[in-house]
Amino acid sequence: MLDDEVDRAIVRALREDGRTTLAQLSEVSGLSLSAVQVRVRKLEARGVITGYRAVVDPESVGLPLTAFVEVTPFDQSQEDDSPERLRDLPGIEACYSVAGNANYMLLVRVASPRALEELLGQIRRAASVYTRSTVVLQTYFEGRPVAAPGDPDK
Amino acid sequence: MLDDEVDRAIVRALREDGRTTLAQLSEVSGLSLSAVQVRVRKLEARGVITGYRAVVDPESVGLPLTAFVEVTPFDQSQEDDSPERLRDLPGIEACYSVAGNANYMLLVRVASPRALEELLGQIRRAASVYTRSTVVLQTYFEGRPVAAPGDPDK
DNA sequence: TGTGAAAAATCTGTAAT
DNA sequence: ATTACAGATTTTTCACA
Numbered sequence A, B: 001m002l003d004d005e006v007d008r009a010i011v012r013a014l015r016e017d018g019r020t021t022l023a024q025l026s027e028v029s030g031l032s033l034s035a036v037q038v039r040v041r042k043l044e045a046r047g048v049i050t051g052y053r054a055v056v057d058p059e060s061v062g063l064p065l066t067a068f069v070e071v072t073p074f075d076q077s078q079e080d081d082s083p084e085r086l087r088d089l090p091g092i093e094a095c096y097s098v099a100g101n102a103n104y105m106l107l108v109r110v111a112s113p114r115a116l117e118e119l120l121g122q123i124r125r126a127a128s129v130y131t132r133s134t135v136v137l138q139t140y141f142e143g144r145p146v147a148a149p150g151d152p153d154k
Numbered sequence C: 001t002g003t004g005a006a007a008a009a010t011c012t013g014t015a016a017t
Numbered sequence D: 001a002t003t004a005c006a007g008a009t010t011t012t013t014c015a016c017a
Helices: A005-016 A022-029 A033-045 A082-086 A113-127 B005-016 B022-029 B033-045 B082-086 B113-127
Strands: A049-056 A065-073 A092-099 A104-110 A129-141 B049-056 B065-073 B092-099 B104-110 B129-141
Touching: A005 A022, A005 A033, A005 A049, A005 B049, A022 A033, A033 A049, A049 B005, A065 A082, A065 A113, A082 A092, A082 A104, A082 A113, A104 A113, A113 A129, B005 B022, B005 B033, B022 B033, B033 B049, B065 B082, B065 B113, B082 B092, B082 B104, B082 B113, B104 B113, B113 B129
Parallel strands: none
Antiparallel strands: A049 B049, A065 A104, A065 A129, A092 A104, A092 B129, A129 B092, B065 B104, B065 B129, B092 B104
């Protein structure tokens, strides 16, 4: 949870630009530089900020094909540890359990249709699941910072 | 596109930690600090690295409910500018056009089921579309750096 | 918590090789 | 690309209200 308006301002700024300096955070929040530093440390320690990442264009790194993969175990009577089994497969960027026909939704990035075929095979074998894939044709926007409730979107 | 193994090492490090210093990048890549600086600048200029973001726990910022929303226009004979119409709605983190029954797939973050209902109404009205939502029950992992082909995953 | 100032580390630009 | 150097910026640390 966020404490106050200052935390919200800090988080908003760092979501937009993870390299925002303490001086800049000091300006937008109104606090002194030192105080801002303490706030940031606490946000990190509390798990509000879990890390910092460079955003990389998937195409540029040889992963032009994105797909959603719905995953459903063959045998629903068995204990299901699919996420653990899928964790180490290459190309899986995200894994969610979902309320719907499928048990899980994956977001995968691969180099080609052939590589997707390969990965789907690995997924099916590793977790004993059916897969249903939805190929992404175009990414309009992605990872856009979502305003928290009560947070004025600028 | 990435030039060589050095670029790959730099990108990999910055995906893991967007705050990796040039000195650290110099170590992992084997290049001198100055050379690394030039590389990073070029990667940014070429659009390989498109930005830096703090990763924030959605729950902590008051957005505990995540959902996938498939979007399909009522009238497929009309020109479709859904992405533009949806761009400014609050809570939509990503928008993809997809190959499947639906035209688009959205990833949305909201504060509550009630807020999801509200957002779905906004989506339908703004873009004249049907929606089909899949609620996320649990996020196992998300935004995990995916190794590029030929990139040894550590 | 917060502030302010000094110290340490990092980044940036330039120049020579 | 590498090394070296200097100036600016940022981060860190510390003393103190």
